[in-house]
Amino acid sequence: MVHTDDGLFPAPNTPGAAWYPSERDLARSRLLRFIRAHGLGSLGELHRRSVQDPEWFWSEVLKDLDVRFHRPPERMLDLSRGPQWPRWFPGGVMNLAHNALDKWLETPKQDATAFVWEGDDGEARRYTYRELHREANRLAGGLERLGLRPRDRVGLFLPMIPETVVAMMALAKAGAILTPLFSGFGPEAVASRLADCEARFLITADGFYRRGKEVSMKAIADRAVEQVPSLERMVVVRRTGSPVAWDRHLDVAWDEVLAMGTETYETRRTRADEPFMIIYTSGTTGKPKGAVHVHSGFPLKAAQDLAHAFDLQEDDLLFWVTDMGWMMGPWMVYGALWLGASFLLFEGTPDHPHPGRLWELLERHRVTLLGVSPTAIRALMGKGEEWVRRYDRSSLRAIGSTGEPWNPEPWQWTLQVVGEGRAPIINYSGGTEISGGILGCYTILPLKPCSFGGPLPGMAADVVDEEGRPVRGGVGELVLRAPWPGQTSGFWQAPERYVETYWSRLPGLWVHGDWARLDSEGFWYLEGRSDDTLKVAGKRVGPAEVESALVSHPAVREAAVIGAPDPVKGTAIVAFVILNDASAATPSLAAELAQHAAGLLGKSLKPQEVHFVPEIPKTRNGKLMRRVLRAHYVGEEPGDLSALENPDVLQAIPRALGRGA
Structure with a gap:
């Protein structure tokens, strides 16, 4: 077995x-094979060499993942412009x-499954690598005949349907730049992103199905494009077949575009550092940031992480519960296809038409790697474990998780009930600008509950204090000391904002914005966003730690914690909790919960206020939006709300605070 020797890994x-x-996990591990193939004795040794000699490491990764170049690079890395702008x-x-596609046409892999799709209503289809290649060729050729040029920006406002994957591949083949948009966005959110990147094309659908109901998309797209002067054509997929408004000068049907192309298309030979995607992330203030990613960056990082952390191989079926507008959607598609694996694309929701839908999907499609957020798990826990146990999960080999810190109880429930004690939880954290994971x-x-096993190979992660000095045993800033291939090539038309966001606080270090802790056994923990961090009477604590203390009370289902100005302590802890039984909400229970947290964390970290809410603001991919809670509490503007999954919460928070709607 691999051992570690530097304190960064357990x-x-x-x-x-x-x-x-x-023994089976060890025997099949491609990471362990990689370590041994290079004569290394430990994961620690591999990690150390990967950050000390990145040119060696990434050269070997390219070979291991069989990454093909039309013209090989002159070298692996050029740092002449500094770590902020690596080439x-x-x-x-x-x-x-x-x-992702062309190279597999030379092998028997062409007839293997590229992806499986299941709709909200249970309809399912399977696409082989050959079929996906053929459809992507037709669309790429059709779009070019429609006027698409290399480096044109193209918005992708689509649900999780097969055409979404076809479009992603076709745009890459044509050398265009994809801008994926969350399928639940309203017209303003769609328009702001399309206008920022000056998109010429938008690909959308008439609508889609969610929880058995039809959701319109074309009407939202129509309102959005009125605000985007650069937009010239809108390609529309007929998903529901419902009547939609049609502008013959702007709109063109998907099938019509396919008919313009042919099954043969020569993929453009783009530079390795040529942009292929601008994916937007929501900021606390100001407009969303357009992270630019290149052909040799985002897909390589996704594939490497899936290979090294998740052990994804060609016989695996990956299913991440996500949307293509969030990073994990493109990450799943590009990463799986680069590795010659398969993935499941799901249009619906995990608990419709019954609370066991997610587990039914695992059984029906024999999913081997499931990705799900802690928030989704907490919601499904409330439905009862009998819904999990009625479905066969024997195919499940590992469970991935990202987006937010875990609480111990749902982590244990996931390991023991969902994974039957044998499928590990691969906790994974990084970001859109990372192209995947740091940890x-x-x-x-x-594994220990709620922990990370360590930094990904090639990621020079560290935990530091305010001066950039390493911290061991305590909480500090999560930073990166060196660049990596998936690093964003800046924000679209805003290079200064990119440098200000990540490189301005500590010279030469990428400051990620997370509080992290590395314990004496080599396990890593995230304690929440550093801009969410609470400093109470001189003591620093991550909100996740207080939230876990509250959730450990049997009356509490979920919790979110913010810091509010306090004249004595500097910051006071204010908690918002969802109860298992809403009728139990009383002032005495609020006092009991505050005391319960103080008993676990210490008197100085006792919540000053506890408010009962029916729901907590979250993004579609499950992240808590604590800044929305804080903004309501202190009377500030909450910033960009386009990623908010549950807008009704904006009325619920003031009521919980006794301020009316």
């Missing part, structure tokens, strides 16, 4: 771990679609 025999790898694989020519877990190392 040892294989760590006492008290909740999960240990089996990876300079001189190299390659296209992500060639590595992850490994199928070859033990």
Whole structure:
């Protein structure tokens, strides 16, 4: 078994771990094969060499993942412009679609499953690599005949349907730049992103199905494009067949575009550092940030993380509960296809038409790797474990999780009930600008509840204090000391904002904005966003720690914590909780919960106020939007709300605070 020796990773025999790898996990591990193939004795050794000699490491990763270049790079890395602006694989020519599709046409893989789709109503379809290649060729050729040019920006405002994947591949083949948009956005959110990147094309649908009901998209798109002067054509997929407004000068049917193309299309030979995607992330203030990603960056990082942390291989079926407008959607598609694996695309929701829909999907499609947020797990826990146990989950090999910190109870429930004690929870955290993870877990190392096993190979992660000095045992800023291929190439038309966001606080360090802790056994923990961090009477605590204390009370289902100005302590802890039984909400229970948290964390960290709410503001991919709670509490503007999944909460928060709607 691999061992570790530098304190950044847990040892294989760590006492008290909740999960240990089996001989089968070790025998199939491609990461372990990679370590041994290079004569290294530990994951720690691999990580150390990967950050000390990145050109060696990424050269070997390219070989291991069989990444194809039309023209090989002159070298691996050029840092002449500094770590903020690295040039990876300079001189190299390659296209992500060639590595996702074209190269498999030379092998028996062409007839293997690329992805499976299931609609909200249960309809299912299977697409082979050959079929996806054929449809992507037709669309790429059709779009070019419609006027698409290399480097044109194209908005993708689509639900999770097969045409979404076809479009992603076709745009890469044509050398265009994709801008994926969350399927639940309103017209203003769609318009602001399309206008920012000056999109010429938008691909959308008439609508889609969610919880058995039809949701309109074309009407939203029509209102959005009125505000986007650069937009010239809108391609419309007929998903529901419902009547929609039609502008013959602007709109064109998807099938008509396909008919313009042919099954043969020569994928454009783009530079390795050519942009292929602008994906927007919501900021606390100001307009969303357009993270720019290149052909040799985002897909490579996604594939490497899936290979090294999740052990995704060609016989696996990956299913991440997400939307294509969030990073994990493109991450799933590009990463799986680069590795020659398969993925499941799901239009519906995990609890419709019954609370066991997610587990039914695992059984029906034999999913081997499930990705789900802690928020989704907490919601499904409330439906009862009998819904999980009625479905066969024997195919499940690992469970991925990202988006927010875990609480111990749902983590244990996921491990024991969903994973039957054998499928590890691969906790994974990074971001849209990262192209994947900074920290992850490994199928070859033990797990402790809510923890990370360590930094991903190639990621020079550290925990530091306000001066940039390493912190061990305490909470500090999560930083990166060196660049990596998936690093965003800046924000679209806003390079200064990119530098200000990540590189301005500590010279030469990427400051990610998360509080992290590395314990004495080599396990890592995230304690929430550093801009959410609470400093109470001189003591610093992450909101997740207080939230876990509150959730450990049997009356509490979920909790979110913010800091509010206090004249004595500097910051007071204010908690918002969802009860298992809403009728139990009383002032005495609020006092009891505050005391319960104080008993676990200490008197100085006792919540000053506890408010009962029916729901907590979250993004569609499950992240808590604590800034929305804080803005309401202190009377400030909440910033960009386009990612908010549950807008009704905006009326519920003032009522909980006794301020009316």
